[in-house]
Amino acid sequence: MTVTDIRIPDEIKPVDGRFGSGPSKVRPEGVEALSAVSRTFMGTSHRQKTVRDQVARLRRGLAEFFSIPDGYEVILANGGTSAFWEVATFGLVKEKAQFAEFGEFGAKFVQAVTDAPFLAEPTVHRAPAGQAAYLSAEAGVDVYATVQNETSTGVAVPVRRVAGADPGALLLTDATSGGGSLDVDVSETDVYYLAPQKALGSDGGIWLALMSPAAIERAFEVKATGRYIPQFLDLVTAIEQSRLDQTYNTPALATVFLAAEQVDWMNAQGGLSWAAGRSTESAAAIYGWAEKSAYAQPFITDPAVRSAAVATIDFAEGIDASAIAKVLRANGVVDTEPYRKLGRNQLRVALYPTVDPSDVTALTECIDYVVERLGR
C-alpha cells in the first residue's frame, strides 16, 4: 500500500476540493453563465459592443465592490500582474522607488525596477520569510511599493499611506491575492492592482488596477518625458483603451466574463465587507484548528500579520506535509502544496471568498484523518 491508497471518506470531504492560491477555485455557476453565452460572446470581436459591455461590467463592478473614491479609475490590460510590474517600472517610477519586500512576489517587482537602466537603485526594506517589512518616508522617493498579501508566505499588512512621504509620491499596492479577500480603504493608496485568478474567481492573463488621479497624472507625466516605453507596456495606452472599455491587444474573453460574473456575484452577496468577512471566517477555522493541533501550527507567528487570504500551516517534525498533500490530491482535494521556493514542511490554503468556510473546516478534518493514517 502506498500513501495515495489512503481513501478519505466522502462524508468528511469538502464539497469543492480546490484550495489553490491561484489559479484558484472558479465557481461552477460562473462557468455555467459563460457556457450560456458560448455562441453570442465567446469567439466574437473585442472591439464590438458584446465584449466591451462585459469589460464595462467588470470595471463598473470593481468600482462598486471597492467603493473607489471620486476620480479613481479601473484600468486593465493583458499580461497579469507580472506585466503590471513592468508597466509601472516604465510608466510610474520617475526616478527612485522604495519597496517593502517580504516574499517572492514583492521581490519580483524589486528586480524589475533594479534592472531598469533609466532608474536609480531602489531602497528596499526586507524581512525574512514569515515576517512583514514596512515602508518609511525617504526624501527623493517618488514611488513606494508594497504587497497587501504576500502569497508566497501568507503575510498580510494593512494598506496605509507612508506618513511624511514627499508631496506627490505615489503608493502602489500589490493586491493580487489580497484584493477581494482583505478589507481596504482604496483612498489609502494610489494604485491598488490585482489579477483575476484569485478572489475574482476567474482565470489568469490580465491585470487590473484601481488608479488615483495622481497616479493617472503621473503616467502622462512620465510618458511626456519621451522615455522609451515598449508599446505593450505603455500605461497611457492602457488608460486610454480602458476608458473605451477595451484593451490594447486581444484579451482572453472568458477571463473577462468570469471576472465580471464573479464581481457581480460578490456585490450581490454584500460586497467587500461580505467577501472579507467570509475570508475571515475561513481564516478563523484553519488557524483555530492549527493552534489546537498537536502537530500543526500557523507559520506566521504574529497574528497581526497572519493572512485571511492565504493560510500557511507548518507541520511538526515527523509529519510529512508533502505526503499529506499527495494523499489529499489523490482524493480530489488539490493544490494545498506550499509555495515551491519557500521549502518548508507546510501546507498552503487559499481562503478567498469563493471558498466556502465549511469546506475549510472539512479540509482540516481531512488533514487530521490523513495524519492519523500516515502515522508519525
Ligand SMILES: Cc1ncc(COP(=O)(O)O)c(C=O)c1O
Ligand atoms: C502577490 C502576487 N503578486 C503577483 C503575482 C503574479 O501574478 P500573475 O501570475 O498574474 O503575473 C502573484 C501570483 O500569484 C501574486 O500572488
